[in-house]
Amino acid sequence: MKKFLNIIKxxxxxxxxxxxxxxxxxxxxxxxxxxxxxxxxxVFDHEIWFSFKNILxxxxxxxxxxxxxxxxxxEIPKESFKFIxxxxxxxxxxxxxK
Numbered sequence: 001m002k003k004f005l006n007i008i009k010x011x012x013x014x015x016x017x018x019x020x021x022x023x024x025x026x027x028x029x030x031x032x033x034x035x036x037x038x039x040x041x042x043v044f045d046h047e048i049w050f051s052f053k054n055i056l057x058x059x060x061x062x063x064x065x066x067x068x069x070x071x072x073x074x075e076i077p078k079e080s081f082k083f084i085x086x087x088x089x090x091x092x093x094x095x096x097x098k
Contacts, residue, residue, distance in 0.1 A: 006093050013089050021082045028078055036073050041066065 049062030 002097060006097060010090050010093060014086055017086060017089075018082065025078070028081075032074050037070060040069060040073065044069075 044062050044066045049060075052062065053060050
């Protein structure tokens with residue numbers, strides 16, 4: 001019975017948390033675009049990236065670094081905010097009942 005109650009607690013928390021983070025997702029999009037991405041993207045607008053492209057035989061390293069910056073500054077924090085609390089809550093429930 002105790003395990004069943006733990007599963008119910010975890011399920012309710014996961015449902016509540018994912019609904020809450022889906023509403024906060026639109027605010028994260030705005031915050032990231034204005035405060036992080038547009039300020040950091042200026043690095044990739046310089047002419048040095050065109051020189052690197054010529055040196056690297058047409059391989060556009062600036063584009064891939066910009067995409068890596070977008071992924072590292074947007075996706076990783078967003079997904080961490082979603083799933084780390086779920087992991088910690090689940091871990092605390094199961095460790096508390098041992």
